[in-house]
Amino acid sequence: MAESFDTIQQKKIVVAMSGGVDSSVAAALLQRRGAQVEGVFMALAQPDLAEQLQRVRQVADFLKIPLTVVDLAEPFQRLVVDYFSASYFAGKTPNPCVVCNRTIKCGRLLEQVRKNLGAELLATGHYARINGDVTTGYRLLQGVDPQKDQSYFLGLLSQEQLGQLCFPLGGYRKGEVYTLAAEFGLAFGQTPESQDICFLKEQSVAAFLASHSPGQGRPGPMLTLQGEEIGHHAGIHHYTVGQRRGLGLPDATPWYVVELDPARNAVVVGKDADLWQQEVLLSSAHWLSGQAPPLPCVCMVKIRSRHPASQAEISQHDGGGLVKFSQPQRAVTPGQFAVFYQGEVVLGCGEIAK
Template sequence: MLNSLDLPTDPSKTRVVVAMSGGVDSSVVAALLKREGYDVLGITLQLYDHGAAAHRKGACCAGQDIYDARRVAEAIGIPHYVLDYEARFREAVIDRFTQSYLAGETPIPCVECNRSIKFRDLLETARELGADVLATGHYVASRALPDGRRALHRAADPDRDQSYFLYATTPEQLDLLRFPLGELPKEKTRELAREFGLTVAEKADSQDICFVTQGRYSDVIERLKPGAVQGGEIVHVDGRVLGRHEGIIHYTVGQRKGLGLSVGEPLYVVRLDAKEARVVVGPRDALATRLIRMTDVNWLGDVPLETLGDKGMEVAVRVRSTREPRPALLRSTGTHTTVELLSAEDGVSPGQACVIYESDAPRARVLGGGTIARTLAEAASAAA
């Protein structure tokens, strides 16, 4: 007989490490598992200099959040440890974020944090502590497959679903990960926090990028890489030079406001050319993307990715966390993995994630995903 974490052991003999960020979600996970009789250990990661972020609303893994996690652990009666992962976090997440922006991309540091810090380094620490599983407060579902492997699915609460940020989780990691909130709506989580008497019951959710404690992303990059930002031309897709800019890091694909142009027509950022230090702008229809080439693909499907070939596989993909999965055709030849969108999407940018789902159903299985390396406009892909 399996316990609530799908393990064939008594809860009292099952050691669970809970990644406690100091927020309501991970706190409820720890309290739930403790109530069910599991041997629970709480671990909080200090990821960046908490001095500047101690009083920032919506941050995580710093200052006040570490204090909140410690108070929750004391209240529910579990051991709690704080691990200094600042150096790892800076190298794996902040430095990569900076380099990606300077390259004209739009990175998603939360994906890299989950991949490199929480589900690699922390998971290894959990193993060293003798844990059977690592549990987190993410809103995503993990289900056992007939062959014993585990599959990742969208969460029950569509407004909280975090599967987009967890596509890079490997099959080996999924075996040891559990997500107890995947079947709950957020309202129920807060109800449970009040029921447990947790001090974080009404705490605000984490927002934006945790290490950007104030100002804009570009401010952080200029501080970390002084002198690396260079100005250049703002160029229309038809070749006309319309103006100048002070650095491509101040722009994102799809941006309309703040271009500083007066040309009598609405223009959008279509592409960022880091090599030539150019911001390429054009009309809205120039943003329409049909073909996406991916890199660093993580595959969770049942058949080998390279066997899909040119014929491909019908899937659904999500190109931004705020958008619903859309029908697409996934192809992989062994050297290139591409996604052809059945209907064009606007504002697709290199550096973002393209996450692959089995379908566009509300609880669909996650088949993997990758980093968007290159996009082709609708007209170009139709002619290809």
């Protein structure tokens, strides 16, 4: 959080509320510390919109705070859902939460609450932290709970966004948040975690894509790395790098998806040894400080949100970036994000191209 809890008294802080325990406790914490708290709910045409809005209203009423509903369905569809669908049909495995945080939650929503509600800060229930100021620059830090840290999903944020955001839960562990919920009288108990991809609800990715983009998937060949055709697939959007199940290719040792080739509409398969690589190409590199550090830069890099960070050297490459790991990494997946860390500080990130 850019502002310490000691300096938020009387500040007007609008909390992005989902009806879950995290955003509800974030609102209650800020209220207890003397901030002028209001709630805001993003209407994104979620499958359970009415039910979710009812839960949010109940929490806002309990906390006695105003609640504003902001309709962001159109930009969410265009900037997040369409990106999600197009990525799969282009042979990538996207991360819509990273893009949504940059463009919608900490983008369009942040703009609207500052312009229309006079918010000084937008708070969310993310498990991450912000420190610094406008003079020294803002830094994004990991949350203190390693099992809940969500800094990976915030790697595309800008200095301007970091300076206008507040993450009240970054210094807490999940268990402590449930304890706080009970203290505040918020009736959650140990509720299940919300799904990462909110617009899927109970659907599989394949089922969602079939309804969102009917007719786009085309059958094609399954090829070995040597170009031998050994099977067929129903569409490359059904697969991701590292996938083993559902290939229908019996052999003495398992086959895995090692590449999706949209130019040939092919799923390329290989063995486990073929999934490991030491160099990763990024289509671009984004630095949270606003400028790249001296390159090459040695830091820790995560290639997926739940992937352990590994040491790597980052350098420029053809307008993007090249990540050279100290040790080979398994199942590097185009479309996911490589996020760079120095200690607990997030330096930046880049979308994986290859």
